[in-house]
Amino acid sequence: MKKLCKKAYFYFILIFLYAPILTLVVFSFNDAKSRGKWGGFSLRWYKELFHNSQIMDALVTTIVLALLAAFISTVIGTVAALALHKSGTRLRKSMINLTYLPMLNSDIVTGVSLMLLFTFFHLDLGFVTLLLSHITFCIPYVILSVMPKLYGMNQSVFEAALDLGASQLQAYKKIVLPDILPGIISGFLMSITLSIDDFVISFFNTGNGVKNISILVYTSKTGVKPENYALSSIMFGAVLILLLIINIKEKKKSTEVNY
Amino acid sequence: MKKIALVLSLIMCFVCFAGCSDSGKTVLRVYNWGEYIDETIFDDFEKQNPDIRIQYETYTDNETMYTKIKNSSTAYDVLIPSDYMIERLIQEDMLAPLNYDNIPNYSMIDEKYKNLAFDPENKYSVPYMWGTLGILYDETLVQEDTFTWETMFDAKYENSILMKKDMRDALGIALKTLGYSFNSTSEKELTEAKDKLSSQKPNVAGYVNDDGMDKMIAGEAPMALMYAGDAAYCISENENLNFAIPEDGSNLFFDSMVIPKNSTNKETAEKFINFMCETEIAQRNADEIGYSTPHVEVYNALPEDVRNSFAYPDEAVLDKAEVYLYLGEEVTNLYEKVWSEFLASL
Amino acid sequence: MKVKKSLYMVALFPFLIWLILLVVVPLMLIGYYGFTNAAGIFSFDNFHQFFQPDYLRVLWRSLYLSLVATVFCLLAGYPVAMILAGNTFRKKTLLVVLLIAPMWMNFLLRTYAWLTLLEGNGVFNTILQAMGLPKQSFLGNTNAVVFGMVYNFLPYMIFPIYNSISKIPKNILEAARDLGGGNATCFFRIILPLSVPGIISGITMVFVPGVTTFVISQFLGSGKVTLIGDIIEQQFMHAGNWGFGSAISIVVMVVVVVCMWLVNRFSDDSGVMMP
Numbered sequence A: 001m002k003k004l005c006k007k008a009y010f011y012f013i014l015i016f017l018y019a020p021i022l023t024l025v026v027f028s029f030n031d032a033k034s035r036g037k038w039g040g041f042s043l044r045w046y047k048e049l050f051h052n053s054q055i056m057d058a059l060v061t062t063i064v065l066a067l068l069a070a071f072i073s074t075v076i077g078t079v080a081a082l083a084l085h086k087s088g089t090r091l092r093k094s095m096i097n098l099t100y101l102p103m104l105n106s107d108i109v110t111g112v113s114l115m116l117l118f119t120f121f122h123l124d125l126g127f128v129t130l131l132l133s134h135i136t137f138c139i140p141y142v143i144l145s146v147m148p149k150l151y152g153m154n155q156s157v158f159e160a161a162l163d164l165g166a167s168q169l170q171a172y173k174k175i176v177l178p179d180i181l182p183g184i185i186s187g188f189l190m191s192i193t194l195s196i197d198d199f200v201i202s203f204f205n206t207g208n209g210v211k212n213i214s215i216l217v218y219t220s221k222t223g224v225k226p227e228n229y230a231l232s233s234i235m236f237g238a239v240l241i242l243l244l245i246i247n248i249k250e251k252k253k254s255t256e257v258n259y
Numbered sequence B: 001m002k003k004i005a006l007v008l009s010l011i012m013c014f015v016c017f018a019g020c021s022d023s024g025k026t027v028l029r030v031y032n033w034g035e036y037i038d039e040t041i042f043d044d045f046e047k048q049n050p051d052i053r054i055q056y057e058t059y060t061d062n063e064t065m066y067t068k069i070k071n072s073s074t075a076y077d078v079l080i081p082s083d084y085m086i087e088r089l090i091q092e093d094m095l096a097p098l099n100y101d102n103i104p105n106y107s108m109i110d111e112k113y114k115n116l117a118f119d120p121e122n123k124y125s126v127p128y129m130w131g132t133l134g135i136l137y138d139e140t141l142v143q144e145d146t147f148t149w150e151t152m153f154d155a156k157y158e159n160s161i162l163m164k165k166d167m168r169d170a171l172g173i174a175l176k177t178l179g180y181s182f183n184s185t186s187e188k189e190l191t192e193a194k195d196k197l198s199s200q201k202p203n204v205a206g207y208v209n210d211d212g213m214d215k216m217i218a219g220e221a222p223m224a225l226m227y228a229g230d231a232a233y234c235i236s237e238n239e240n241l242n243f244a245i246p247e248d249g250s251n252l253f254f255d256s257m258v259i260p261k262n263s264t265n266k267e268t269a270e271k272f273i274n275f276m277c278e279t280e281i282a283q284r285n286a287d288e289i290g291y292s293t294p295h296v297e298v299y300n301a302l303p304e305d306v307r308n309s310f311a312y313p314d315e316a317v318l319d320k321a322e323v324y325l326y327l328g329e330e331v332t333n334l335y336e337k338v339w340s341e342f343l344a345s346l
Numbered sequence C: 001m002k003v004k005k006s007l008y009m010v011a012l013f014p015f016l017i018w019l020i021l022l023v024v025v026p027l028m029l030i031g032y033y034g035f036t037n038a039a040g041i042f043s044f045d046n047f048h049q050f051f052q053p054d055y056l057r058v059l060w061r062s063l064y065l066s067l068v069a070t071v072f073c074l075l076a077g078y079p080v081a082m083i084l085a086g087n088t089f090r091k092k093t094l095l096v097v098l099l100i101a102p103m104w105m106n107f108l109l110r111t112y113a114w115l116t117l118l119e120g121n122g123v124f125n126t127i128l129q130a131m132g133l134p135k136q137s138f139l140g141n142t143n144a145v146v147f148g149m150v151y152n153f154l155p156y157m158i159f160p161i162y163n164s165i166s167k168i169p170k171n172i173l174e175a176a177r178d179l180g181g182g183n184a185t186c187f188f189r190i191i192l193p194l195s196v197p198g199i200i201s202g203i204t205m206v207f208v209p210g211v212t213t214f215v216i217s218q219f220l221g222s223g224k225v226t227l228i229g230d231i232i233e234q235q236f237m238h239a240g241n242w243g244f245g246s247a248i249s250i251v252v253m254v255v256v257v258v259c260m261w262l263v264n265r266f267s268d269d270s271g272v273m274m275p
Helices: A002-027 A043-049 A051-086 A089-104 A107-120 A127-152 A155-163 A168-195 A200-205 A211-221 A228-256 B002-020 B040-048 B062-072 B083-091 B104-108 B147-151 B167-177 B187-199 B211-217 B228-237 B266-276 B280-290 B296-300 B315-320 B328-344 C005-034 C045-051 C053-085 C094-105 C107-118 C124-130 C142-166 C170-179 C183-194 C196-212 C215-220 C228-239 C240-268
Strands: B026-034 B052-059 B126-138 B161-164 B205-207 B223-227 B240-242 B252-257
Touching: A002 A228, A002 B147, A002 C053, A002 C094, A002 C107, A002 C142, A043 A051, A043 A228, A043 C094, A051 A089, A051 A127, A051 A168, A051 A211, A051 A228, A051 C005, A089 A127, A089 C005, A089 C196, A089 C240, A107 A127, A107 A200, A107 C005, A107 C196, A107 C228, A107 C240, A127 A168, A127 A200, A127 C005, A155 A168, A168 C094, A168 C107, A200 A211, A200 C228, A211 A228, A211 C107, A228 B167, A228 C094, B026 B062, B026 B266, B040 B052, B040 B266, B040 B280, B052 B062, B052 B228, B062 B083, B062 C228, B083 B211, B083 B252, B083 C196, B104 B266, B126 B167, B126 B228, B126 B266, B147 B167, B147 B252, B161 B167, B161 B211, B167 B187, B167 B223, B187 B328, B205 B211, B211 B223, B211 B228, B211 B252, B223 B228, B266 B280, B280 B296, B328 C053, B328 C228, C005 C240, C045 C240, C053 C094, C053 C196, C053 C228, C053 C240, C094 C240, C107 C124, C107 C142, C107 C215, C142 C215, C196 C228, C196 C240, C215 C228, C228 C240
Parallel strands: B026 B052, B161 B205, B161 B223
Antiparallel strands: B126 B223, B126 B240, B126 B252
């Protein structure tokens, strides 16, 4: 009974989270242009979506931006975490406090401050500034997820490897990296999620017609066009497929364990 | 690990490809109001000029556009601001004089839209569209014999008005309701206008920009402050709607195409402006966005009922209407201050 | 262990550059704009302009609404985190991804979707009417804004708490039960205290973006509920008054830092952010 309640509550939250998304999916098949009115089932918005170069560009920008920002910030963040882990306590503490500043600063302050920076140095707002700003807010999250793994690591194995004649680099590659890999991966995924979901910082730091999906939705002020519904349904479909893959992998794993 | 590296290098290639595929083309940066052009026209222009790529961005009001071009290092090539903003840009020496040899279609523009007060010698601007400010309303819900600006402040319209979130328009109608000019420069009058707007809050269903159009079409509110062109579009989508130009005098606006001084492709920009004035293109554009055209041939080709509609009001209405003027930096700052105090009071 | 110190300093280099160029310098620029007037001379004019009833009320409203949303997120999110960490479900990875997945759909699209559901002729009102009930106006008030915040930031509350709960060693709980501790005791004496770091992170990740959002107030509040984020956006993008915008940003920054510092103090756990 208790388990049932728990399950029910969990599903309730899931419904709450997915209700608007399902609405988008349903309305993407709506023939009428205006939302709120049902004009019959149709696939016309999907057809128009692929002919809408603005939306396709925005989709590409969003994905490329997320992957690049996540990759660069994961590299910088991981290396920084490794170095901080080894550096003196005082230096570490002050550096880490500074690292958390962008997290404590709200999006809008980060966004605005970066805009001031780029404008001050006469950088033309566009993809590069967008990328820099995304890297900026991703790095702290990478450090945050790698640091605990470093502290949880068994230091003596690393030392043993060195004693047994491994070079520093080898020791890092063979001992430390595998140990902290889950942290690195979760930092990477976190960065991707944040980058895709971000609007505020992108809003202040893009220009020259570079638009990710957030910006596109915000600037198409006459409301969200039905093509965008179609786009979100496709994105949702992609996420679902990803879920399925994870599910199958888990099943495999559990059967392997059973053997 | 190797897989990751492979994927990443693929991404890099892709980025380079995406970035380079258009290299060699001239990029024409067009900065316009949202929902204010038939975007398929860009495709036609690019088809006709394969070496040009249009990069299109939009803004929600004149002030946003000004702030952007003032501060950003992006050099836009074509802007479409309104009268008072063009006046400001000219005064601040931010516009390039046009070479009309490159814009032969300028002759298609009706003489009465040339040499207007904001650009007296018509050195900088080519008229794009014009219109009035008025009230879009749902006939099934709003019955009024005559519309004045005061209608929008009438207590019986509780929670039913969509107000424009545009500084000059919102403050303007409040000033007008109080019996002042759209171009008031007095701090006292502006403060009164601010209080008037604040007092309107119970009537307001939402403060909107172009999203008001969608809401009116969906029947979300019975009344909205709107430009005639947007209203025409809404009416074409929802037949319950009608438009009224308030009796006590409206705002008359002219939006024109200009080229900023820091444009790097002035000739291409002029080519684009000329293209926009081609009869066929101008006609398609006017049909799509619903605004009133300054183009002689397009106007002459309009059906009788459109020419007699609110989109082309008669002299009596136009005589009563005021055009916004640029009021100088000091007064503009005062407007900004009052406006942001108003927004904060919501 | 022989470690070349200099090597680590080299490894720290890109990070340092990032820290100085993209974190410290931009903040200094905000300070510069905030404390100078139009002529570029040091002054408190911008702050003077801010400290008047209308703006202070907006600041207060932003803090209050965000606080309410944070409390709702905590109350709704904590059980989710516990269920997720417990043994109700077997496929945890799948569920975690299920909870993250909505964030991979765009934030604005999701918020906009609520409009379709909640507006005057929206889905909910259509259902209400079909049942013979009167229409409701859900949008354009503070409730709608709080609702939007809870919806958008709930996952940010769930995950930190889930992380810290799932880190609690099972044997501690078993020991507590062996010693006769009931469910309530286990929760209040073990799970809750040990999940405090997660709660703090969760609060930070909900409260901070909540205070400064301007999309939610524009979309779901129909522009009728001005938040401090709206004012900042207005100053930077519309009015072009960067000095005033920066000054407000500084005030917000200080207020948020003070709030989070207070939360940290009350949690009696000094190194909360760090393990």
